[in-house]
Amino acid sequence: MHAHLKHDFAALDAILDRARELAGAYLEGLDTRPAAASLPPGVSAHIALPEQGVGALAALEQFHRDYDAMLSGSPGARYFGFVTGGGTPAALAADWLVSTYDQNTQRNGDTCASLIELQAVDMLRQLLGWPSAWTGTCVTGATMANYVGMALARQWVGHHYGRDVAAEGLHGLPPVPVFAGSAHSSTFKALSMAGLGRQSIHALPQQAGREAFDVDALARLLHERGEQPSIVVASAGTVNTVDYDDLAALAELKQKHRFWLHVDAAFGGVAAASPSRRALMDGIEAADSVTVDAHKWLNVPYDCAIAYTAHLPLQLEVFQNQSAYLPAPEAVPDHFLHLAPENSRRFRALPLWMTLQAYGREGYAEMVERNCAAAQRLGELIAGDPRWRLAAPVRLNVVCFAPAGADAAVVARMQKALHADGTAYVSPSSLHGQPILRAAICNWRTTMDDIDRTFAALQRLKP
Numbered sequence: 147m148h149a150h151l152k153h154d155f156a157a158l159d160a161i162l163d164r165a166r167e168l169a170g171a172y173l174e175g176l177d178t179r180p181a182a183a184s185l186p187p188g189v190s191a192h193i194a195l196p197e198q199g200v201g202a203l204a205a206l207e208q209f210h211r212d213y214d215a216m217l218s219g220s221p222g223a224r225y226f227g228f229v230t231g232g233g234t235p236a237a238l239a240a241d242w243l244v245s246t247y248d249q250n251t252q253r254n255g256d257t258c259a260s261l262i263e264l265q266a267v268d269m270l271r272q273l274l275g276w277p278s279a280w281t282g283t284c285v286t287g288a289t290m291a292n293y294v295g296m297a298l299a300r301q302w303v304g305h306h307y308g309r310d311v312a313a314e315g316l317h318g319l320p321p322v323p324v325f326a327g328s329a330h331s332s333t334f335k336a337l338s339m340a341g342l343g344r345q346s347i348h349a350l351p352q353q354a355g356r357e358a359f360d361v362d363a364l365a366r367l368l369h370e371r372g373e374q375p376s377i378v379v380a381s382a383g384t385v386n387t388v389d390y391d392d393l394a395a396l397a398e399l400k401q402k403h404r405f406w407l408h409v410d411a412a413f414g415g416v417a418a419a420s421p422s423r424r425a426l427m428d429g430i431e432a433a434d435s436v437t438v439d440a441h442k443w444l445n446v447p448y449d450c451a452i453a454y455t456a457h458l459p460l461q462l463e464v465f466q467n468q469s470a471y472l473p474a475p476e477a478v479p480d481h482f483l484h485l486a487p488e489n490s491r492r493f494r495a496l497p498l499w500m501t502l503q504a505y506g507r508e509g510y511a512e513m514v515e516r517n518c519a520a521a522q523r524l525g526e527l528i529a530g531d532p533r534w535r536l537a538a539p540v541r542l543n544v545v546c547f548a549p550a551g552a553d554a555a556v557v558a559r560m561q562k563a564l565h566a567d568g569t570a571y572v573s574p575s576s577l578h579g580q581p582i583l584r585a586a587i588c589n590w591r592t593t594m595d596d597i598d599r600t601f602a603a604l605q606r607l608k609p
């Protein structure tokens with residue numbers, strides 16, 4: 147055995163203790179560390195590969211010394227950029243164990259890991275009040291869950307034309323339109339990966355002042371399609387204003403027209419953890435495939451999302467992985483090897499399982515409501531200050547705003563100035579063609595005090 151491996155084998159406890167100390171120091175410092183890091187100029191992407199190596203403890207120290215200051219405080223209470231969750235204590239502890247256990251979650255048989263994944267996706271389904279007939283598969287993120295949805299839709303469309311696309315490919319089939327309103331960019335990527343093409347998206351008109359699409363316009367287009375199949379991608383929580391497409395109306399349309407309904411509920415789906423918000427997604431039970439992220443509003447560390455579907459047999463057709471040394475594919479929901487884009491798979495369901503066990507229905511309802519109340523308060527503070535403009539009503543947990551009367555350059559400058567100040571981090575976006583800043587509040591740690599500190603920082607900024 148190589149000398150460093152032999153030494154580290156004997157010193158494993160000391161190495162893990164040091165990692166635990168570094169983790170503790172990072173977590174304790176989250177409140178004072180800048181919300182987002184900045185890289186110094188001149189850091190290189192090239193580093194020499196050592197001949198001998200330095201051993202684990204020295205490598206840990208080296209990383210800590212050279213890079214700690216370049217880590218962002220993204221699991222902290224005031225990182226509001228993009229849609230970024232943190233990690234609950236239970237999820238964090240479980241994630242540490244995932245690497246220790248290092249199970250390959252392919253199927254039930256030689257480990258409980260697949261069983262735990264089944265339990266985790268089923269508990270999440272219960273939390274959100276979704277149909278018990280759905281099955282779920284953990285993937286790395288909502289982009290991959292959207293990809294799974296598009297791949298299943300493709301298979302379903304193929305069947306309409308008497309084609310097994312998974313076996314025979316798409317060539318020669320008529321193009322299929324994908325109707326969507328404010329689809330997330332990852333839907334375009336998913337369509338590219340699925341061979342349907344980014345240009346298959348047919349953008350539907352939005353309702354006035356909303357990010358939800360006009361269902362009547364969709365109904366007319368579906369009517370024109372006659373018997374030909376289409377794909378509809380609905381948003382359950384748009385990233386800017388957390389708007390929801392009218393799923394109840396889509397459920398009704400499904401009675402009359404042939405389309406696959408995919409719902410991207412990456413973070414907005416989690417609003418259903420609070421019973422008072424569940425009506426936003428009335429009709430979701432008509433969906434054929436649904437995306438929800440665990441690493442956003444569920445506060446599980448990266449990377450974890452769930453692809454739900456009501457069509458397990460189609461999923462098996464698309465993702466089955468046959469070989470002499472693997473069991474034959476069967477449509478059972480724990481044969482993840484035959485259901486997921488990946489073959490070898492991390493035990494990424496454990497943090498989700500742990501956090502749902504630890505905090506339950508009430509814990510998640512409390513977090514959702516607290517985050518929404520925090521967004522409401524930030525929105526009120528901004529609306530009450532003439533230097534700022536609230537760019538949209540605060541529906542749930544995202545606040546869209548801009549300096550009053552600012553052009554794109556000023557908005558960009560304010561975003562950078564807040565980043566440099568370090569109190570909080572918000573990301574730039576554009577809404578109805580206007581440049582804005584967005585604060586997405588999805589972290590279990592965030593309190594009203596964090597909102598007051600964020601607003602105080604905004605007031606300090608000079609445009």
Ligand SMILES: *Cc1c(COP(=O)(O)O)cnc(C)c1O
Nearest residue numbers: 229287288289330332412413439
């Ligand atoms: C974040 C997000 C995605 C993409 O999710 P990843 O987890 O980053 O792959 C897709 N859709 C919506 C609505 C999102 O908010």
